[in-house]
Amino acid sequence: MSTETPLAPAASPGATSAGPVRTQRRLPRFAATALFVAGVVVGALLAALTTGRLNIALTVIYGVILGTLAVYLVSRSVEGRRKATDRLVTTVVTSAFAIAMVPLVSLLYTVLDNGLNRFDSQFFNSSMLGVVGEGGGAYHAILGTVIITALTTLISVPIGLLAAIYLVEYGTGRLKKVLTFFVDVMTGIPSIVAGLFAFALFALFFGPGVRLGAMGAVALAVLMIPVVVRSAEEVLKLVPNELREASYALGVPKWRTILKVVIPTSIAGLGTGVTLAIARVIGETAPLLVTTGFVNGTNLNPFDGRMTALPVFSYYQLTQPGVPPEFGIERAWTAALVLIMLVMALNVVARLISRLFAPKTGR
């Protein structure tokens, strides 16, 4: 308690409302929203008046500025500076969120709008062999993507999982630190550099003109391994040590403990991580551009000759659509749509895996 006695600590309660606590004046609940909307409407009018027609971009710019100002000024005069700053930030953050959503929504809309034109059975059933102009499809490219991605997974998952097991179960000292650091660094390798690496490696053995599906898989594996290691490491770390110790106490050797206890416990997380890693590399274009080349026919052998993958197909159809161009461009958009759907499907599968295979006990 302070030494200066408050003047009337026990003043009669009914005397006045002007007690030591000053009641804050507050805006009604929906006032801020209403003020902001009013600002946007004025902004729209202003934009329409200055340009003579409805202009969406200017409406947004004027509207957000005017709406924010309206909220801030009214709040400042009614509620005071601190509350007004709070309202200002709320408005700014919310508008920034809304503005950031615009390109993302626009992207999805554009791809759907352009891609659905050729989303037909012919697109999935025919290759581009001998196709000039209308028709044709991405049969060869879809198969190519599936084969290359499968090969990539085949290379990356064992190496990635084993390296993660090393980091969590065996790793000690300097090698572990160095490995952790460089796996982190590896996640940031530009995809085209990975492609150049695979090219340099294969060119050493087969000469500079070589283009193989397997070469693309090696390039993608360079990108996929660090993702697998990262996610698997996180998941393996979550397995409680008590389980391992219980297993050791029963005389089970370490490798069987890992195989029979640690991995089954974390299988859901591992599956999710691998699926997300596949989703990450399935859309990579740049490394395949320099390693697998491009061909119109169907080639199912990754160790012999050029192979087309869906992203590369999509890229070439857009940039070199042939004459007349509109058919190639339509195919490019449909391929992009298929690509997005593949990625989304893989993400959903990853979610399902983590839900279905999660250990029943725990948490």
Added chain:
Amino acid sequence: MTTTSAPPSPPRPKRRPGDRVFAGSATGAGILILLVLAGVAVFLIFSEALPAITADSADLPDGKSLASYVGPLVFGTLVAAVIALLVATPLAVAIALYITHYAPRRLASGMGYVIDLLAAIPSVVYGFWGIATLAPAMVPFYVWAAEHLGWIPFFAGPPSTTGKTMLSVGLVLAVMILPIISAISREVFGQAPALHREAALALGATRWEMIRMAVLPYGKSGVIGGAMLGLGRALGETLAVAIVLSASGGVTFNLISSSNPSTIAANIALQFPESSGLAINTLIASGLALFVITLAVNMFARWIVTRRAEFSGAN
């Protein structure tokens, strides 16, 4: 102590063959990864890039020296990535703050999921969107900017009529790295200690004051690290740039004209399929420069992020 009375050191674990094989292959996989990374560097330098570095400059494409070939590309790469970073970081922080502290609880996790999905969209699709939607939409702005802001070197004009400019590329890259930065920022903002936040609120802080005092200082290095990772992604981005940019070489700060410096990655993607011989070596040498730049950026980012992990006491 005599040797007889000393408790026998804990019995050496019996090394079964299975154990040895398993431990060996796990360690081997770890070493293999390091070898691959070293291989990336070694192959790129010695077998492919070295001929271009040592070659007579007259033999190189355009007959210029390697430095004057790669220089403008490095410049273009940096300009595009910096634009992307400047645009994306504030928006990404706003998204992260909105999702962690402003959005209704029930919607927040769904929004986070949607943002994660967007991070997985292939870059070639962003390129398509850039050329089909963003670039044409930016043309009126370029015309306006050249007319009214022409005194700023960035907007000197003449404005591009197709919108295939450096600024468009920067914006496409910004949209691409937005989900990456916001995902990391969201994570660190969500980890800000609840005690600090509640203490701030209990002292009568408004929500913004609470965020400024308890959340932002805590998440600052996480945001910087995320931004650096985004920068690394933007530096190495290939297809989106190759599709959107109309490149003609030359170093210029003019962001809205139709002649722009290309970027390293886009230049490789555009030139590589038609190149042979020394031209390929030159492209790979430029790829090496890109590798070094992104490596430096990523190491810096990781250093910042791990430094935070050591000091925050979050673990």
